[in-house]
Amino acid sequence: MEDIIILGVDIHAIEIIDIIIMTKRYNVLGIIRESPDGPREYMGRPILGGPDALGGYPNALRVPMHGWKDRADRKNWVTIAAPSSFIASSAKLGAGCVIYPNCFIGANARLGDGVFMLSGSVINHDCVIEDGVVITTGVTLAGSVKVKTRAYLGQSCTVKQFLTIGEKSLVGMGAVVTRDVPNGATVIGCPARVWEKPV
Numbered sequence: 001m002e003d004i005i006i007l008g009v010d011i012h013a014i015e016i017i018d019i020i021i022m023t024k025r026y027n028v029l030g031i032i033r034e035s036p037d038g039p040r041e042y043m044g045r046p047i048l049g050g051p052d053a054l055g056g057y058p059n060a061l062r063v064p065m066h067g068w069k070d071r072a073d074r075k076n077w078v079t080i081a082a083p084s085s086f087i088a089s090s091a092k093l094g095a096g097c098v099i100y101p102n103c104f105i106g107a108n109a110r111l112g113d114g115v116f117m118l119s120g121s122v123i124n125h126d127c128v129i130e131d132g133v134v135i136t137t138g139v140t141l142a143g144s145v146k147v148k149t150r151a152y153l154g155q156s157c158t159v160k161q162f163l164t165i166g167e168k169s170l171v172g173m174g175a176v177v178t179r180d181v182p183n184g185a186t187v188i189g190c191p192a193r194v195w196e197k198p199v
Contacts (some may be wrong), residue, residue, distance in 0.1 A: 001027045004078065005048065005057060008065025009033045012116075014043050016063060016098055019082045029060055034069060064096045066116035066134045074113060094131070106143070124161075136173075148183070157192075 004026040006013045013031050020026050031042055036050030048057070051070065061078040064071075077096030081087060085103040094113035099105070103117050106124045112131035117123070121135050126144040129135070134152045142161035147153070151165045154173035165171060165181045172188035172195070181187050186195045 001025065003027050003029050003057065003060040005029050005054070005060045005062050006031045006065065007062055007070075008068040009042050009047065010065065010067065012065055012098075014045065015100070016065070016080065017045060019080055019098070019100065020063070022083055023080065026061065029057060062096070063098060064114050066098075066114075066132075068114075071114060071132060077113065088125075100137075112149070130167075151181075 166183035
């Protein structure tokens with residue numbers, strides 16, 4: 001079994017460790033946090049230290065949490081997929097993706113690096129998901145949707161086919177997206193519309 005380290009500390013780290021254990025392929029060494037200071041344990045799992053501690057594990061594989069800030073250093077990133085997920089043989093996944101249980105990734109879909117996909121989400125055929133996108137529980141993307149870098153898709157939102165979700169945009173929980181979402185925008189509702197922050 002290969003050694004593996006989780007990059008980042010929060011409740012998802014423990015869930016990711018559970019997924020890793022389900023795959024029966026890796027030995028979990030522990031968790032690296034953003035800061036070198038703090039407790040030495042999180043929910044029964046060892047904290048190995050801050051980013052500088054990675055030098056002590058040069059050959060260990062790494063899985064980044066969605067909140068992990070250092071996205072430039074992708075050394076040894078590995079993708080983890082729960083055994084209950086379905087990934088089409090023609091789909092391509094980048095490094096450092098996390099695919100939770102009961103997810104579906106369809107034919108010719110493309111996921112960049114560090115995509116975080118929570119339980120029961122659906123990425124249909126020919127979708128392109130760029131680096132660092134967070135897809136929360138129950139999201140459905142119809143075919144040929146493009147989601148740009150670091151976008152966040154809220155729980156149970158639905159996106160119509162052939163649309164583009166802009167870079168660093170946020171799609172609200174339960175939104176039904178029927179037109180493109182601009183870069184940096186927040187959209188909410190059914191149909192989804194750009195949310196204007198009150199002055």
